[in-house]
Amino acid sequence: MTELVTLTIDGHEVTVPAGTTVLNAAASIGITIPVVCYHPHLTANGLCRVCSVDVGRRLQAAACVTLVAPGMVVNTQTKDVRLARRTILEMLASAVDLSEAPHLQDLLLEYDADPERFAGFEQRHTPVYDDNPFYIRDYNKCINCWRCVQVCAEDAQYTFALNFDGRGFHTTIGTFMGDGMPDTTCVFCGQCVGVCPTNALKPKRQAMLEEGYDPDDIFRQTRRGGKKKRALVGE
Amino acid sequence: MVQPATIDMTSVEPVLARYRGRGRDALLPLLHEVQAVHGWLPREVLEAVGHTLRVPLSDIHGVVEFYSMFYNEPTARRVIRVCFDPACHMAGSPAVRLAIEERLGLRPGETSEDGSISYETVPCLGMCEHAPNALNGDRLAGDLTPADVDAFLAGVFPEPEPKIYGGPLIKLARAGKVNPLSLADFEKYGGYKGLRKAMTMTPEEVLATLKGSDVLGRGGAMFPVGLKWEMTRNAPGHPAEKHVIANADESEPGTFKDRALMEQDPFGLIEALTMAGYTIGAENGWIFLRGEYPRCYARLKNAIDKARAAGYLGRNILGRKGFNFDIQLRLGAGAYICGEETALFEAIEGKRGFPRIKPPFPTTHGLFQQPTAINNVETLAATLSVINIGVEQWHKLGTPGSPGTKWFCVSGRVLRPGVYEVPFGLTVRQLIQMAGGVIGNEIQAVLLGGAAGVFIGPRRLDTPLTYEDAKAQGFPLGSGVIMVFDEAVDLRDIMYMLARFFAHESCGKCYPCQIGTQRQLEIIERILRYGGPRPDDVIALRDIGHTMTQTSLCGLGQTAASAVLSAIDRWPELFAPEAANGRIRVR
Numbered sequence: 173m174t175e176l177v178t179l180t181i182d183g184h185e186v187t188v189p190a191g192t193t194v195l196n197a198a199a200s201i202g203i204t205i206p207v208v209c210y211h212p213h214l215t216a217n218g219l220c221r222v223c224s225v226d227v228g229r230r231l232q233a234a235a236c237v238t239l240v241a242p243g244m245v246v247n248t249q250t251k252d253v254r255l256a257r258r259t260i261l262e263m264l265a266s267a268v269d270l271s272e273a274p275h276l277q278d279l280l281l282e283y284d285a286d287p288e289r290f291a292g293f294e295q296r297h298t299p300v301y302d303d304n305p306f307y308i309r310d311y312n313k314c315i316n317c318w319r320c321v322q323v324c325a326e327d328a329q330y331t332f333a334l335n336f337d338g339r340g341f342h343t344t345i346g347t348f349m350g351d352g353m354p355d356t357t358c359v360f361c362g363q364c365v366g367v368c369p370t371n372a373l374k375p376k377r378q379a380m381l382e383e384g385y386d387p388d389d390i391f392r393q394t395r396r397g398g399k400k401k402r403a404l405v406g407e
Numbered sequence: 408m409v410q411p412a413t414i415d416m417t418s419v420e421p422v423l424a425r426y427r428g429r430g431r432d433a434l435l436p437l438l439h440e441v442q443a444v445h446g447w448l449p450r451e452v453l454e455a456v457g458h459t460l461r462v463p464l465s466d467i468h469g470v471v472e473f474y475s476m477f478y479n480e481p482t483a484r485r486v487i488r489v490c491f492d493p494a495c496h497m498a499g500s501p502a503v504r505l506a507i508e509e510r511l512g513l514r515p516g517e518t519s520e521d522g523s524i525s526y527e528t529v530p531c532l533g534m535c536e537h538a539p540n541a542l543n544g545d546r547l548a549g550d551l552t553p554a555d556v557d558a559f560l561a562g563v564f565p566e567p568e569p570k571i572y573g574g575p576l577i578k579l580a581r582a583g584k585v586n587p588l589s590l591a592d593f594e595k596y597g598g599y600k601g602l603r604k605a606m607t608m609t610p611e612e613v614l615a616t617l618k619g620s621d622v623l624g625r626g627g628a629m630f631p632v633g634l635k636w637e638m639t640r641n642a643p644g645h646p647a648e649k650h651v652i653a654n655a656d657e658s659e660p661g662t663f664k665d666r667a668l669m670e671q672d673p674f675g676l677i678e679a680l681t682m683a684g685y686t687i688g689a690e691n692g693w694i695f696l697r698g699e700y701p702r703c704y705a706r707l708k709n710a711i712d713k714a715r716a717a718g719y720l721g722r723n724i725l726g727r728k729g730f731n732f733d734i735q736l737r738l739g740a741g742a743y744i745c746g747e748e749t750a751l752f753e754a755i756e757g758k759r760g761f762p763r764i765k766p767p768f769p770t771t772h773g774l775f776q777q778p779t780a781i782n783n784v785e786t787l788a789a790t791l792s793v794i795n796i797g798v799e800q801w802h803k804l805g806t807p808g809s810p811g812t813k814w815f816c817v818s819g820r821v822l823r824p825g826v827y828e829v830p831f832g833l834t835v836r837q838l839i840q841m842a843g844g845v846i847g848n849e850i851q852a853v854l855l856g857g858a859a860g861v862f863i864g865p866r867r868l869d870t871p872l873t874y875e876d877a878k879a880q881g882f883p884l885g886s887g888v889i890m891v892f893d894e895a896v897d898l899r900d901i902m903y904m905l906a907r908f909f910a911h912e913s914c915g916k917c918y919p920c921q922i923g924t925q926r927q928l929e930i931i932e933r934i935l936r937y938g939g940p941r942p943d944d945v946i947a948l949r950d951i952g953h954t955m956t957q958t959s960l961c962g963l964g965q966t967a968a969s970a971v972l973s974a975i976d977r978w979p980e981l982f983a984p985e986a987a988n989g990r991i992r993v994r
Contacts, residue, residue, distance in 0.1 A: 208918075218764050220918045221958040231965065232957045237764045252957060256919070259954040263922040289947070293929045316915065325463075332463030336759065336915075337472050339742075341925035343915035346472065348464040349450050349479065356465065 179244040194246055195223055195235040205248050206257065206279055208264075209317035210236045211367055214327045217318060220264075222257055222279070226250045258283040266290035267341070269313045272371035276315075298344055303352035305394045307365045308379050311344050313372035320345060320364035320373060333358035408481040408522040414451045418444045423459045431462050432775075434470060434757030438477055439738055446484035446522070448477060462757065473759040473914075475529075475741030476698045483518050483525040487511070487560070488699070489541040492531040492660040492908065493854075493901050494818040494890060498538035499552065504528060506553035507541075510560060530743070530908050531660035532699050535818035535890075536825040537567040545701035566702070569667040570825035573841065577796065577804065577812050578788040579828050582671035587706050590713040593674040599719065601795040605682045606727060610640065613686040613794065620793040620801050621810050623874060626654060626746075626783030627857070627885045628962070632790060635780055638770035640687045642778035646731070649689035650774045652781040653680055655696040655703070656739055656746035659857040660908055661888035664814035665784035667826040669696075669703040673710040677734065679787035681719065682794065684732035687780050692720075692734035695751050698741050707736055743912035747961050748773075748781045750914065761916045762961035785814050785887075805831035808875035813884070815872070817842045819854075819891040836868040838889055847893025854892070856885030858905045859966030861973035862898070883969070899935045899981060902971055906931045909967040920964025923955040927968060940982045945975055948982070 174189040181198050188197045193216070198205050208220035216236040224232040226247040235248070247253065261280050265287035270276045280287055301309040324334040333356040337346030347356045365373045380390045422440045426433055437460065441452050448456075448471055457464045471477040489495075489504050508514060511526055518525040534540040537549020541559065548559045549567035558564040571582050585592040593599070605613050618633030639649065653676060657665045668675055680692045696703055711734050714720045724730045737755055739745050745754045749763035752774045773779020782790075789811060793801050802810045809831035815838055818824040822843025829838065835853055839845065852862050861882050863870070870876060877884050892898065906928040913924040930948055934940045952968030959965045975982055 217916070218960055219916060221960070222918075224958040234764075234958070234960075252953070255950060256954040256958045259950045260918050260922075260958070263926055263951070263954075264918060266926070267922050290926055293926055316918075316921070332465050335463075335465040335469030337468075338915070339473050340910060340913035340915045341921055343921065346465075346468065348468040349453070357463070 177240045177242050177244075179240050179242070179246060181246040182248055188240055190240070192240050193236060194225060194227070194233070194238045194240060194244075197240050198235065198246070198248060203248060205235045206282070207236060208276065208279070208315065208369070209319070211317075211319055211369075214319055214322050214367065217322075219316070219318060220260065222260055224253060224256055226253055232256065254283060258285045261285040262287065262289045264315060266293055266295070268296055268315055268370075270315075270370065272313060273315075273369060275369060294341070296342070296344060301352070302376075304354050304358075304360070304376075306360045306362065306376055307353075308374050308376055309345075309353075310372050310374070313370045314345055315370055315372075316343055316345070317369060319367040319369070323363040323367055324358075328363055329359070329361055331357050331359050331361070334364065408483070408518040408520060410449075410481045414445065414449045416451060416455065419452055419455060423455055426459050429460060431460055431757040432755060433460055434462060434467070435474075435737065435740060435754060438471065439740065442477060443484070446478070446486075446525075447482040448479050450479075453479070460757075466758075469759050470757065473742065474698075474739070477740050481518060481522065483522055485523065485544045486525045486527060487541065487543055488527050488529045488532065490530070490532045490534075490539060491528040491904070493904050494531070494535035494661060494824070495539035496900070496904060497819055497892070497896060498550075500539035502553050503539050503541070503551045503556065506556040507560070510556055529699070529741075530911060531658065531662070533657055533663040533666050533697070534567065535661055535663050535816065536570045538818065538824070540567075542699065542701070545705075547702055569663070569670050570823070571667050571671070571828070572823065572825045573815075573827035573829040575804070575812070575830075576828050577792045578675075578785065578814070579668060579672065579826070581675060582667060585672065587671055587673055588709050590674060590710070590717060593672070597795070598674055599678055601791045602678050602682050602685070602719075603725065605685060605794050606725060606730075610686045610688060613682070614640065616798055617686075617790055617793060619798045620789075622786065622789045622793060623809075624783055625785035625789065625813065625887070627859075627883065629874060629884070632782060632786055635770060635782070636683065636687050639689065639778050639780040642771045644778050646688045646690045648777045649687060650691045650693060650777060650779040650781075651680055651683040651687055651689045652693040652695060652748075652751070652774065652779060653784055653787055654746060654748065654751060654781055655694050655700070655784050656743075656751060657784070657886070658697050658699075658743040658746055658912075659859065659886050659888070660905065661818055661854065661857055661890045662816050662886040663818075664816050664826045664887055666700060666703055667814070668784060668788055669700070670706055673703070673706040674714065675788060675791065676707065676784060677710050677714050677719070679791040680734060681714075681724065681732055682791060683780060683782070683787060685724075685730060689778075689780070690731045690733070691774075692732055693737060693755060693774070694734060695737045695739060695745065695755060697746075698739045704736065704738055711736055742914075743908075744914045744961075744963055747963060750961070751781065752779070759914070761914050762963075764960065806871075806873050806875070809873040813872070813887055815887045815889050817889045817891070820846045820893040820896065821891045822846060831873045832871050834869045834871050835863070835889060838872070839868070839891055842891075845891055845893050847895055849894050850891060851894045851896060852892045852898060854888060854890040854901070854970065856883035856969075857888040858908055859883070859962075859969050860885045860888060861969055862977060863973075864977055883966075898974060898978070899931070902974060903928075903931050903935050905970050909963070913963065913967070917958075917960035917964060919955045920959045920961075920967060923951045923959075923964065924967050927951050927955075927971060931971070934982065940984050942984050945979070945982045948972070948975060 218234040218237040223235040540549040
């Protein structure tokens, strides 16, 4: 039988199996700790730190990667916790375009974050890459959550088409020497598009529909070769 | 420089052949070696590297992009690197850079038309006692003036040696007395005495001695070394699956203490690591050295080769059956974050230097997820000194709470900057006096602990430098930095450089540090250069500082705002809107 651990979260006692994260322990009693980079099916890396909570230590702890401990006292909404969350969200809004990230828009509102607070400082600007018939990459909307890199590598596909350019603030998602997707090992499985939280990766058809293209036009542009291949299989 | 149409692979092939069959952990050394061929890493070379080590090309690209000293754009074999951080700045680096730029006709980051020389301005090169300093390829230069630039560029300017003062010299006892390239010299001056003595004891006895010595980690984290070694020893695993690592990625602006040992007494580090291997029961030793320490690399490599040839490394060391230990020397490539222990593991494993989430801790899940004891160079030197002089003598040095000696890096506006080995307990004022006192009329401020440390004003100069006082008074000893600023220095300039350093060195993994270091830099830059402070700057800097300190993933982000926050507390006038333009002197 799994060992059980009892801890207190926002004044409520909760008992969960050892090895549970603070995030999931809180969720089990209906306390939602906000997350940005976290995805339940992927390796948690503790990147966004928006899930940081007070666990009675000198520094806050990221709930998605902190395991419960007996007698732990967790506070998910202290003044300091909320200030850090608000500041991270404000900084994020100043760095990239969050207009197509409804979850982040909600969080900005919930934490009284002023998206204009750091306006005027450098933003991460990249070209929009439209280099294949399946998806468009607009890293101006990318928050570096790493999900696409992870599904492309050991978390799912083992394709290793994606990695990083640069370092620090200037980190963006990149391919080998900036090659276009058709020239990489990409197999166009679409999992990166599926896990992207901000529409930085967007299905090409969706993008074209939003731009008002005629469905027949979209069909022609995104099914290059498709019909021919099907005909061959039928023979 | 224009990219050549075809890349000549004939000189690359023999290098690749030597690496065939090896895996990803050989990536950094291989990239260093093949980069030496053309001066940079063209696509064809990177593809061949990926093929040789069986590493995905996207991952190799990520690694090359991460480390400042790897280039995937045409760059010359010879790179001129001039330091632009505080100590060098105060000593005249801007004038030297100007002279170099005029002479070469290049701006920072540019390569000459003929592809023979590249020029860069870089963060602290760890030679602050010879400020302003620079590297010409692998050749060191210090105390430069604009008049020296021709000799420097021609490669005939004399290379400076570390300056070591203070006393009693315990950990640096041999420095300056021995030829750092000679094993015979080392042995003559007590070398390998400590290892032999340790081998007359059981590993448990060595551990007990070290625990009794109260040696705390000298890299900044102050973890008790005896406990760390014991935890690694007790972690399950065969000695062949355990590691001891010397963290020699000394890169924090104002820090140059470990270089003194590695350049003057490199065998001392080899002996200390070997003793650690004996005590912990680990067969794998590593030294991870920052990429900007070419002479340390040469001297350490020589020391390892000679120690191995003499039977001090290898199998059955000193005839002791079953005592196997060897050392791999690894060179970083321009990334301060790799001094963070888990990021250092990632670098050895051939990855981007992203710090890992802790726990699990290195003592059980370190390099290659195996039990690892990783220590700062000075800490390792301290363990050897404890064994050599004994716990009793060790405790006679320093204070009851902080026994032994500490290396302090005294730099900036003092007469005799250098590494000062002194017992714990001296005050900041005493150390500055020992260094000949302040240049200029009076001390305006002192940066304590490092770029991640705090500023103190003249009123706190009588603070004793001990662990207990540091804790009680809320200042970090850090890497032992004591950088002195006289009344002529604009502290906002210094803060700008510290902020620039952290923004440049942030790995980009966690959001608070990735964006926070950038915004902190931009706010300070605006205060300094574009019209002075705005009313909401202090609150913005405080919020960013709070967020980075409280929620960053690793120590870099947690301390990146430390110096700035200390300045806001001490000298609010620096950030007051009425202080708009012009130089500000704090009281």
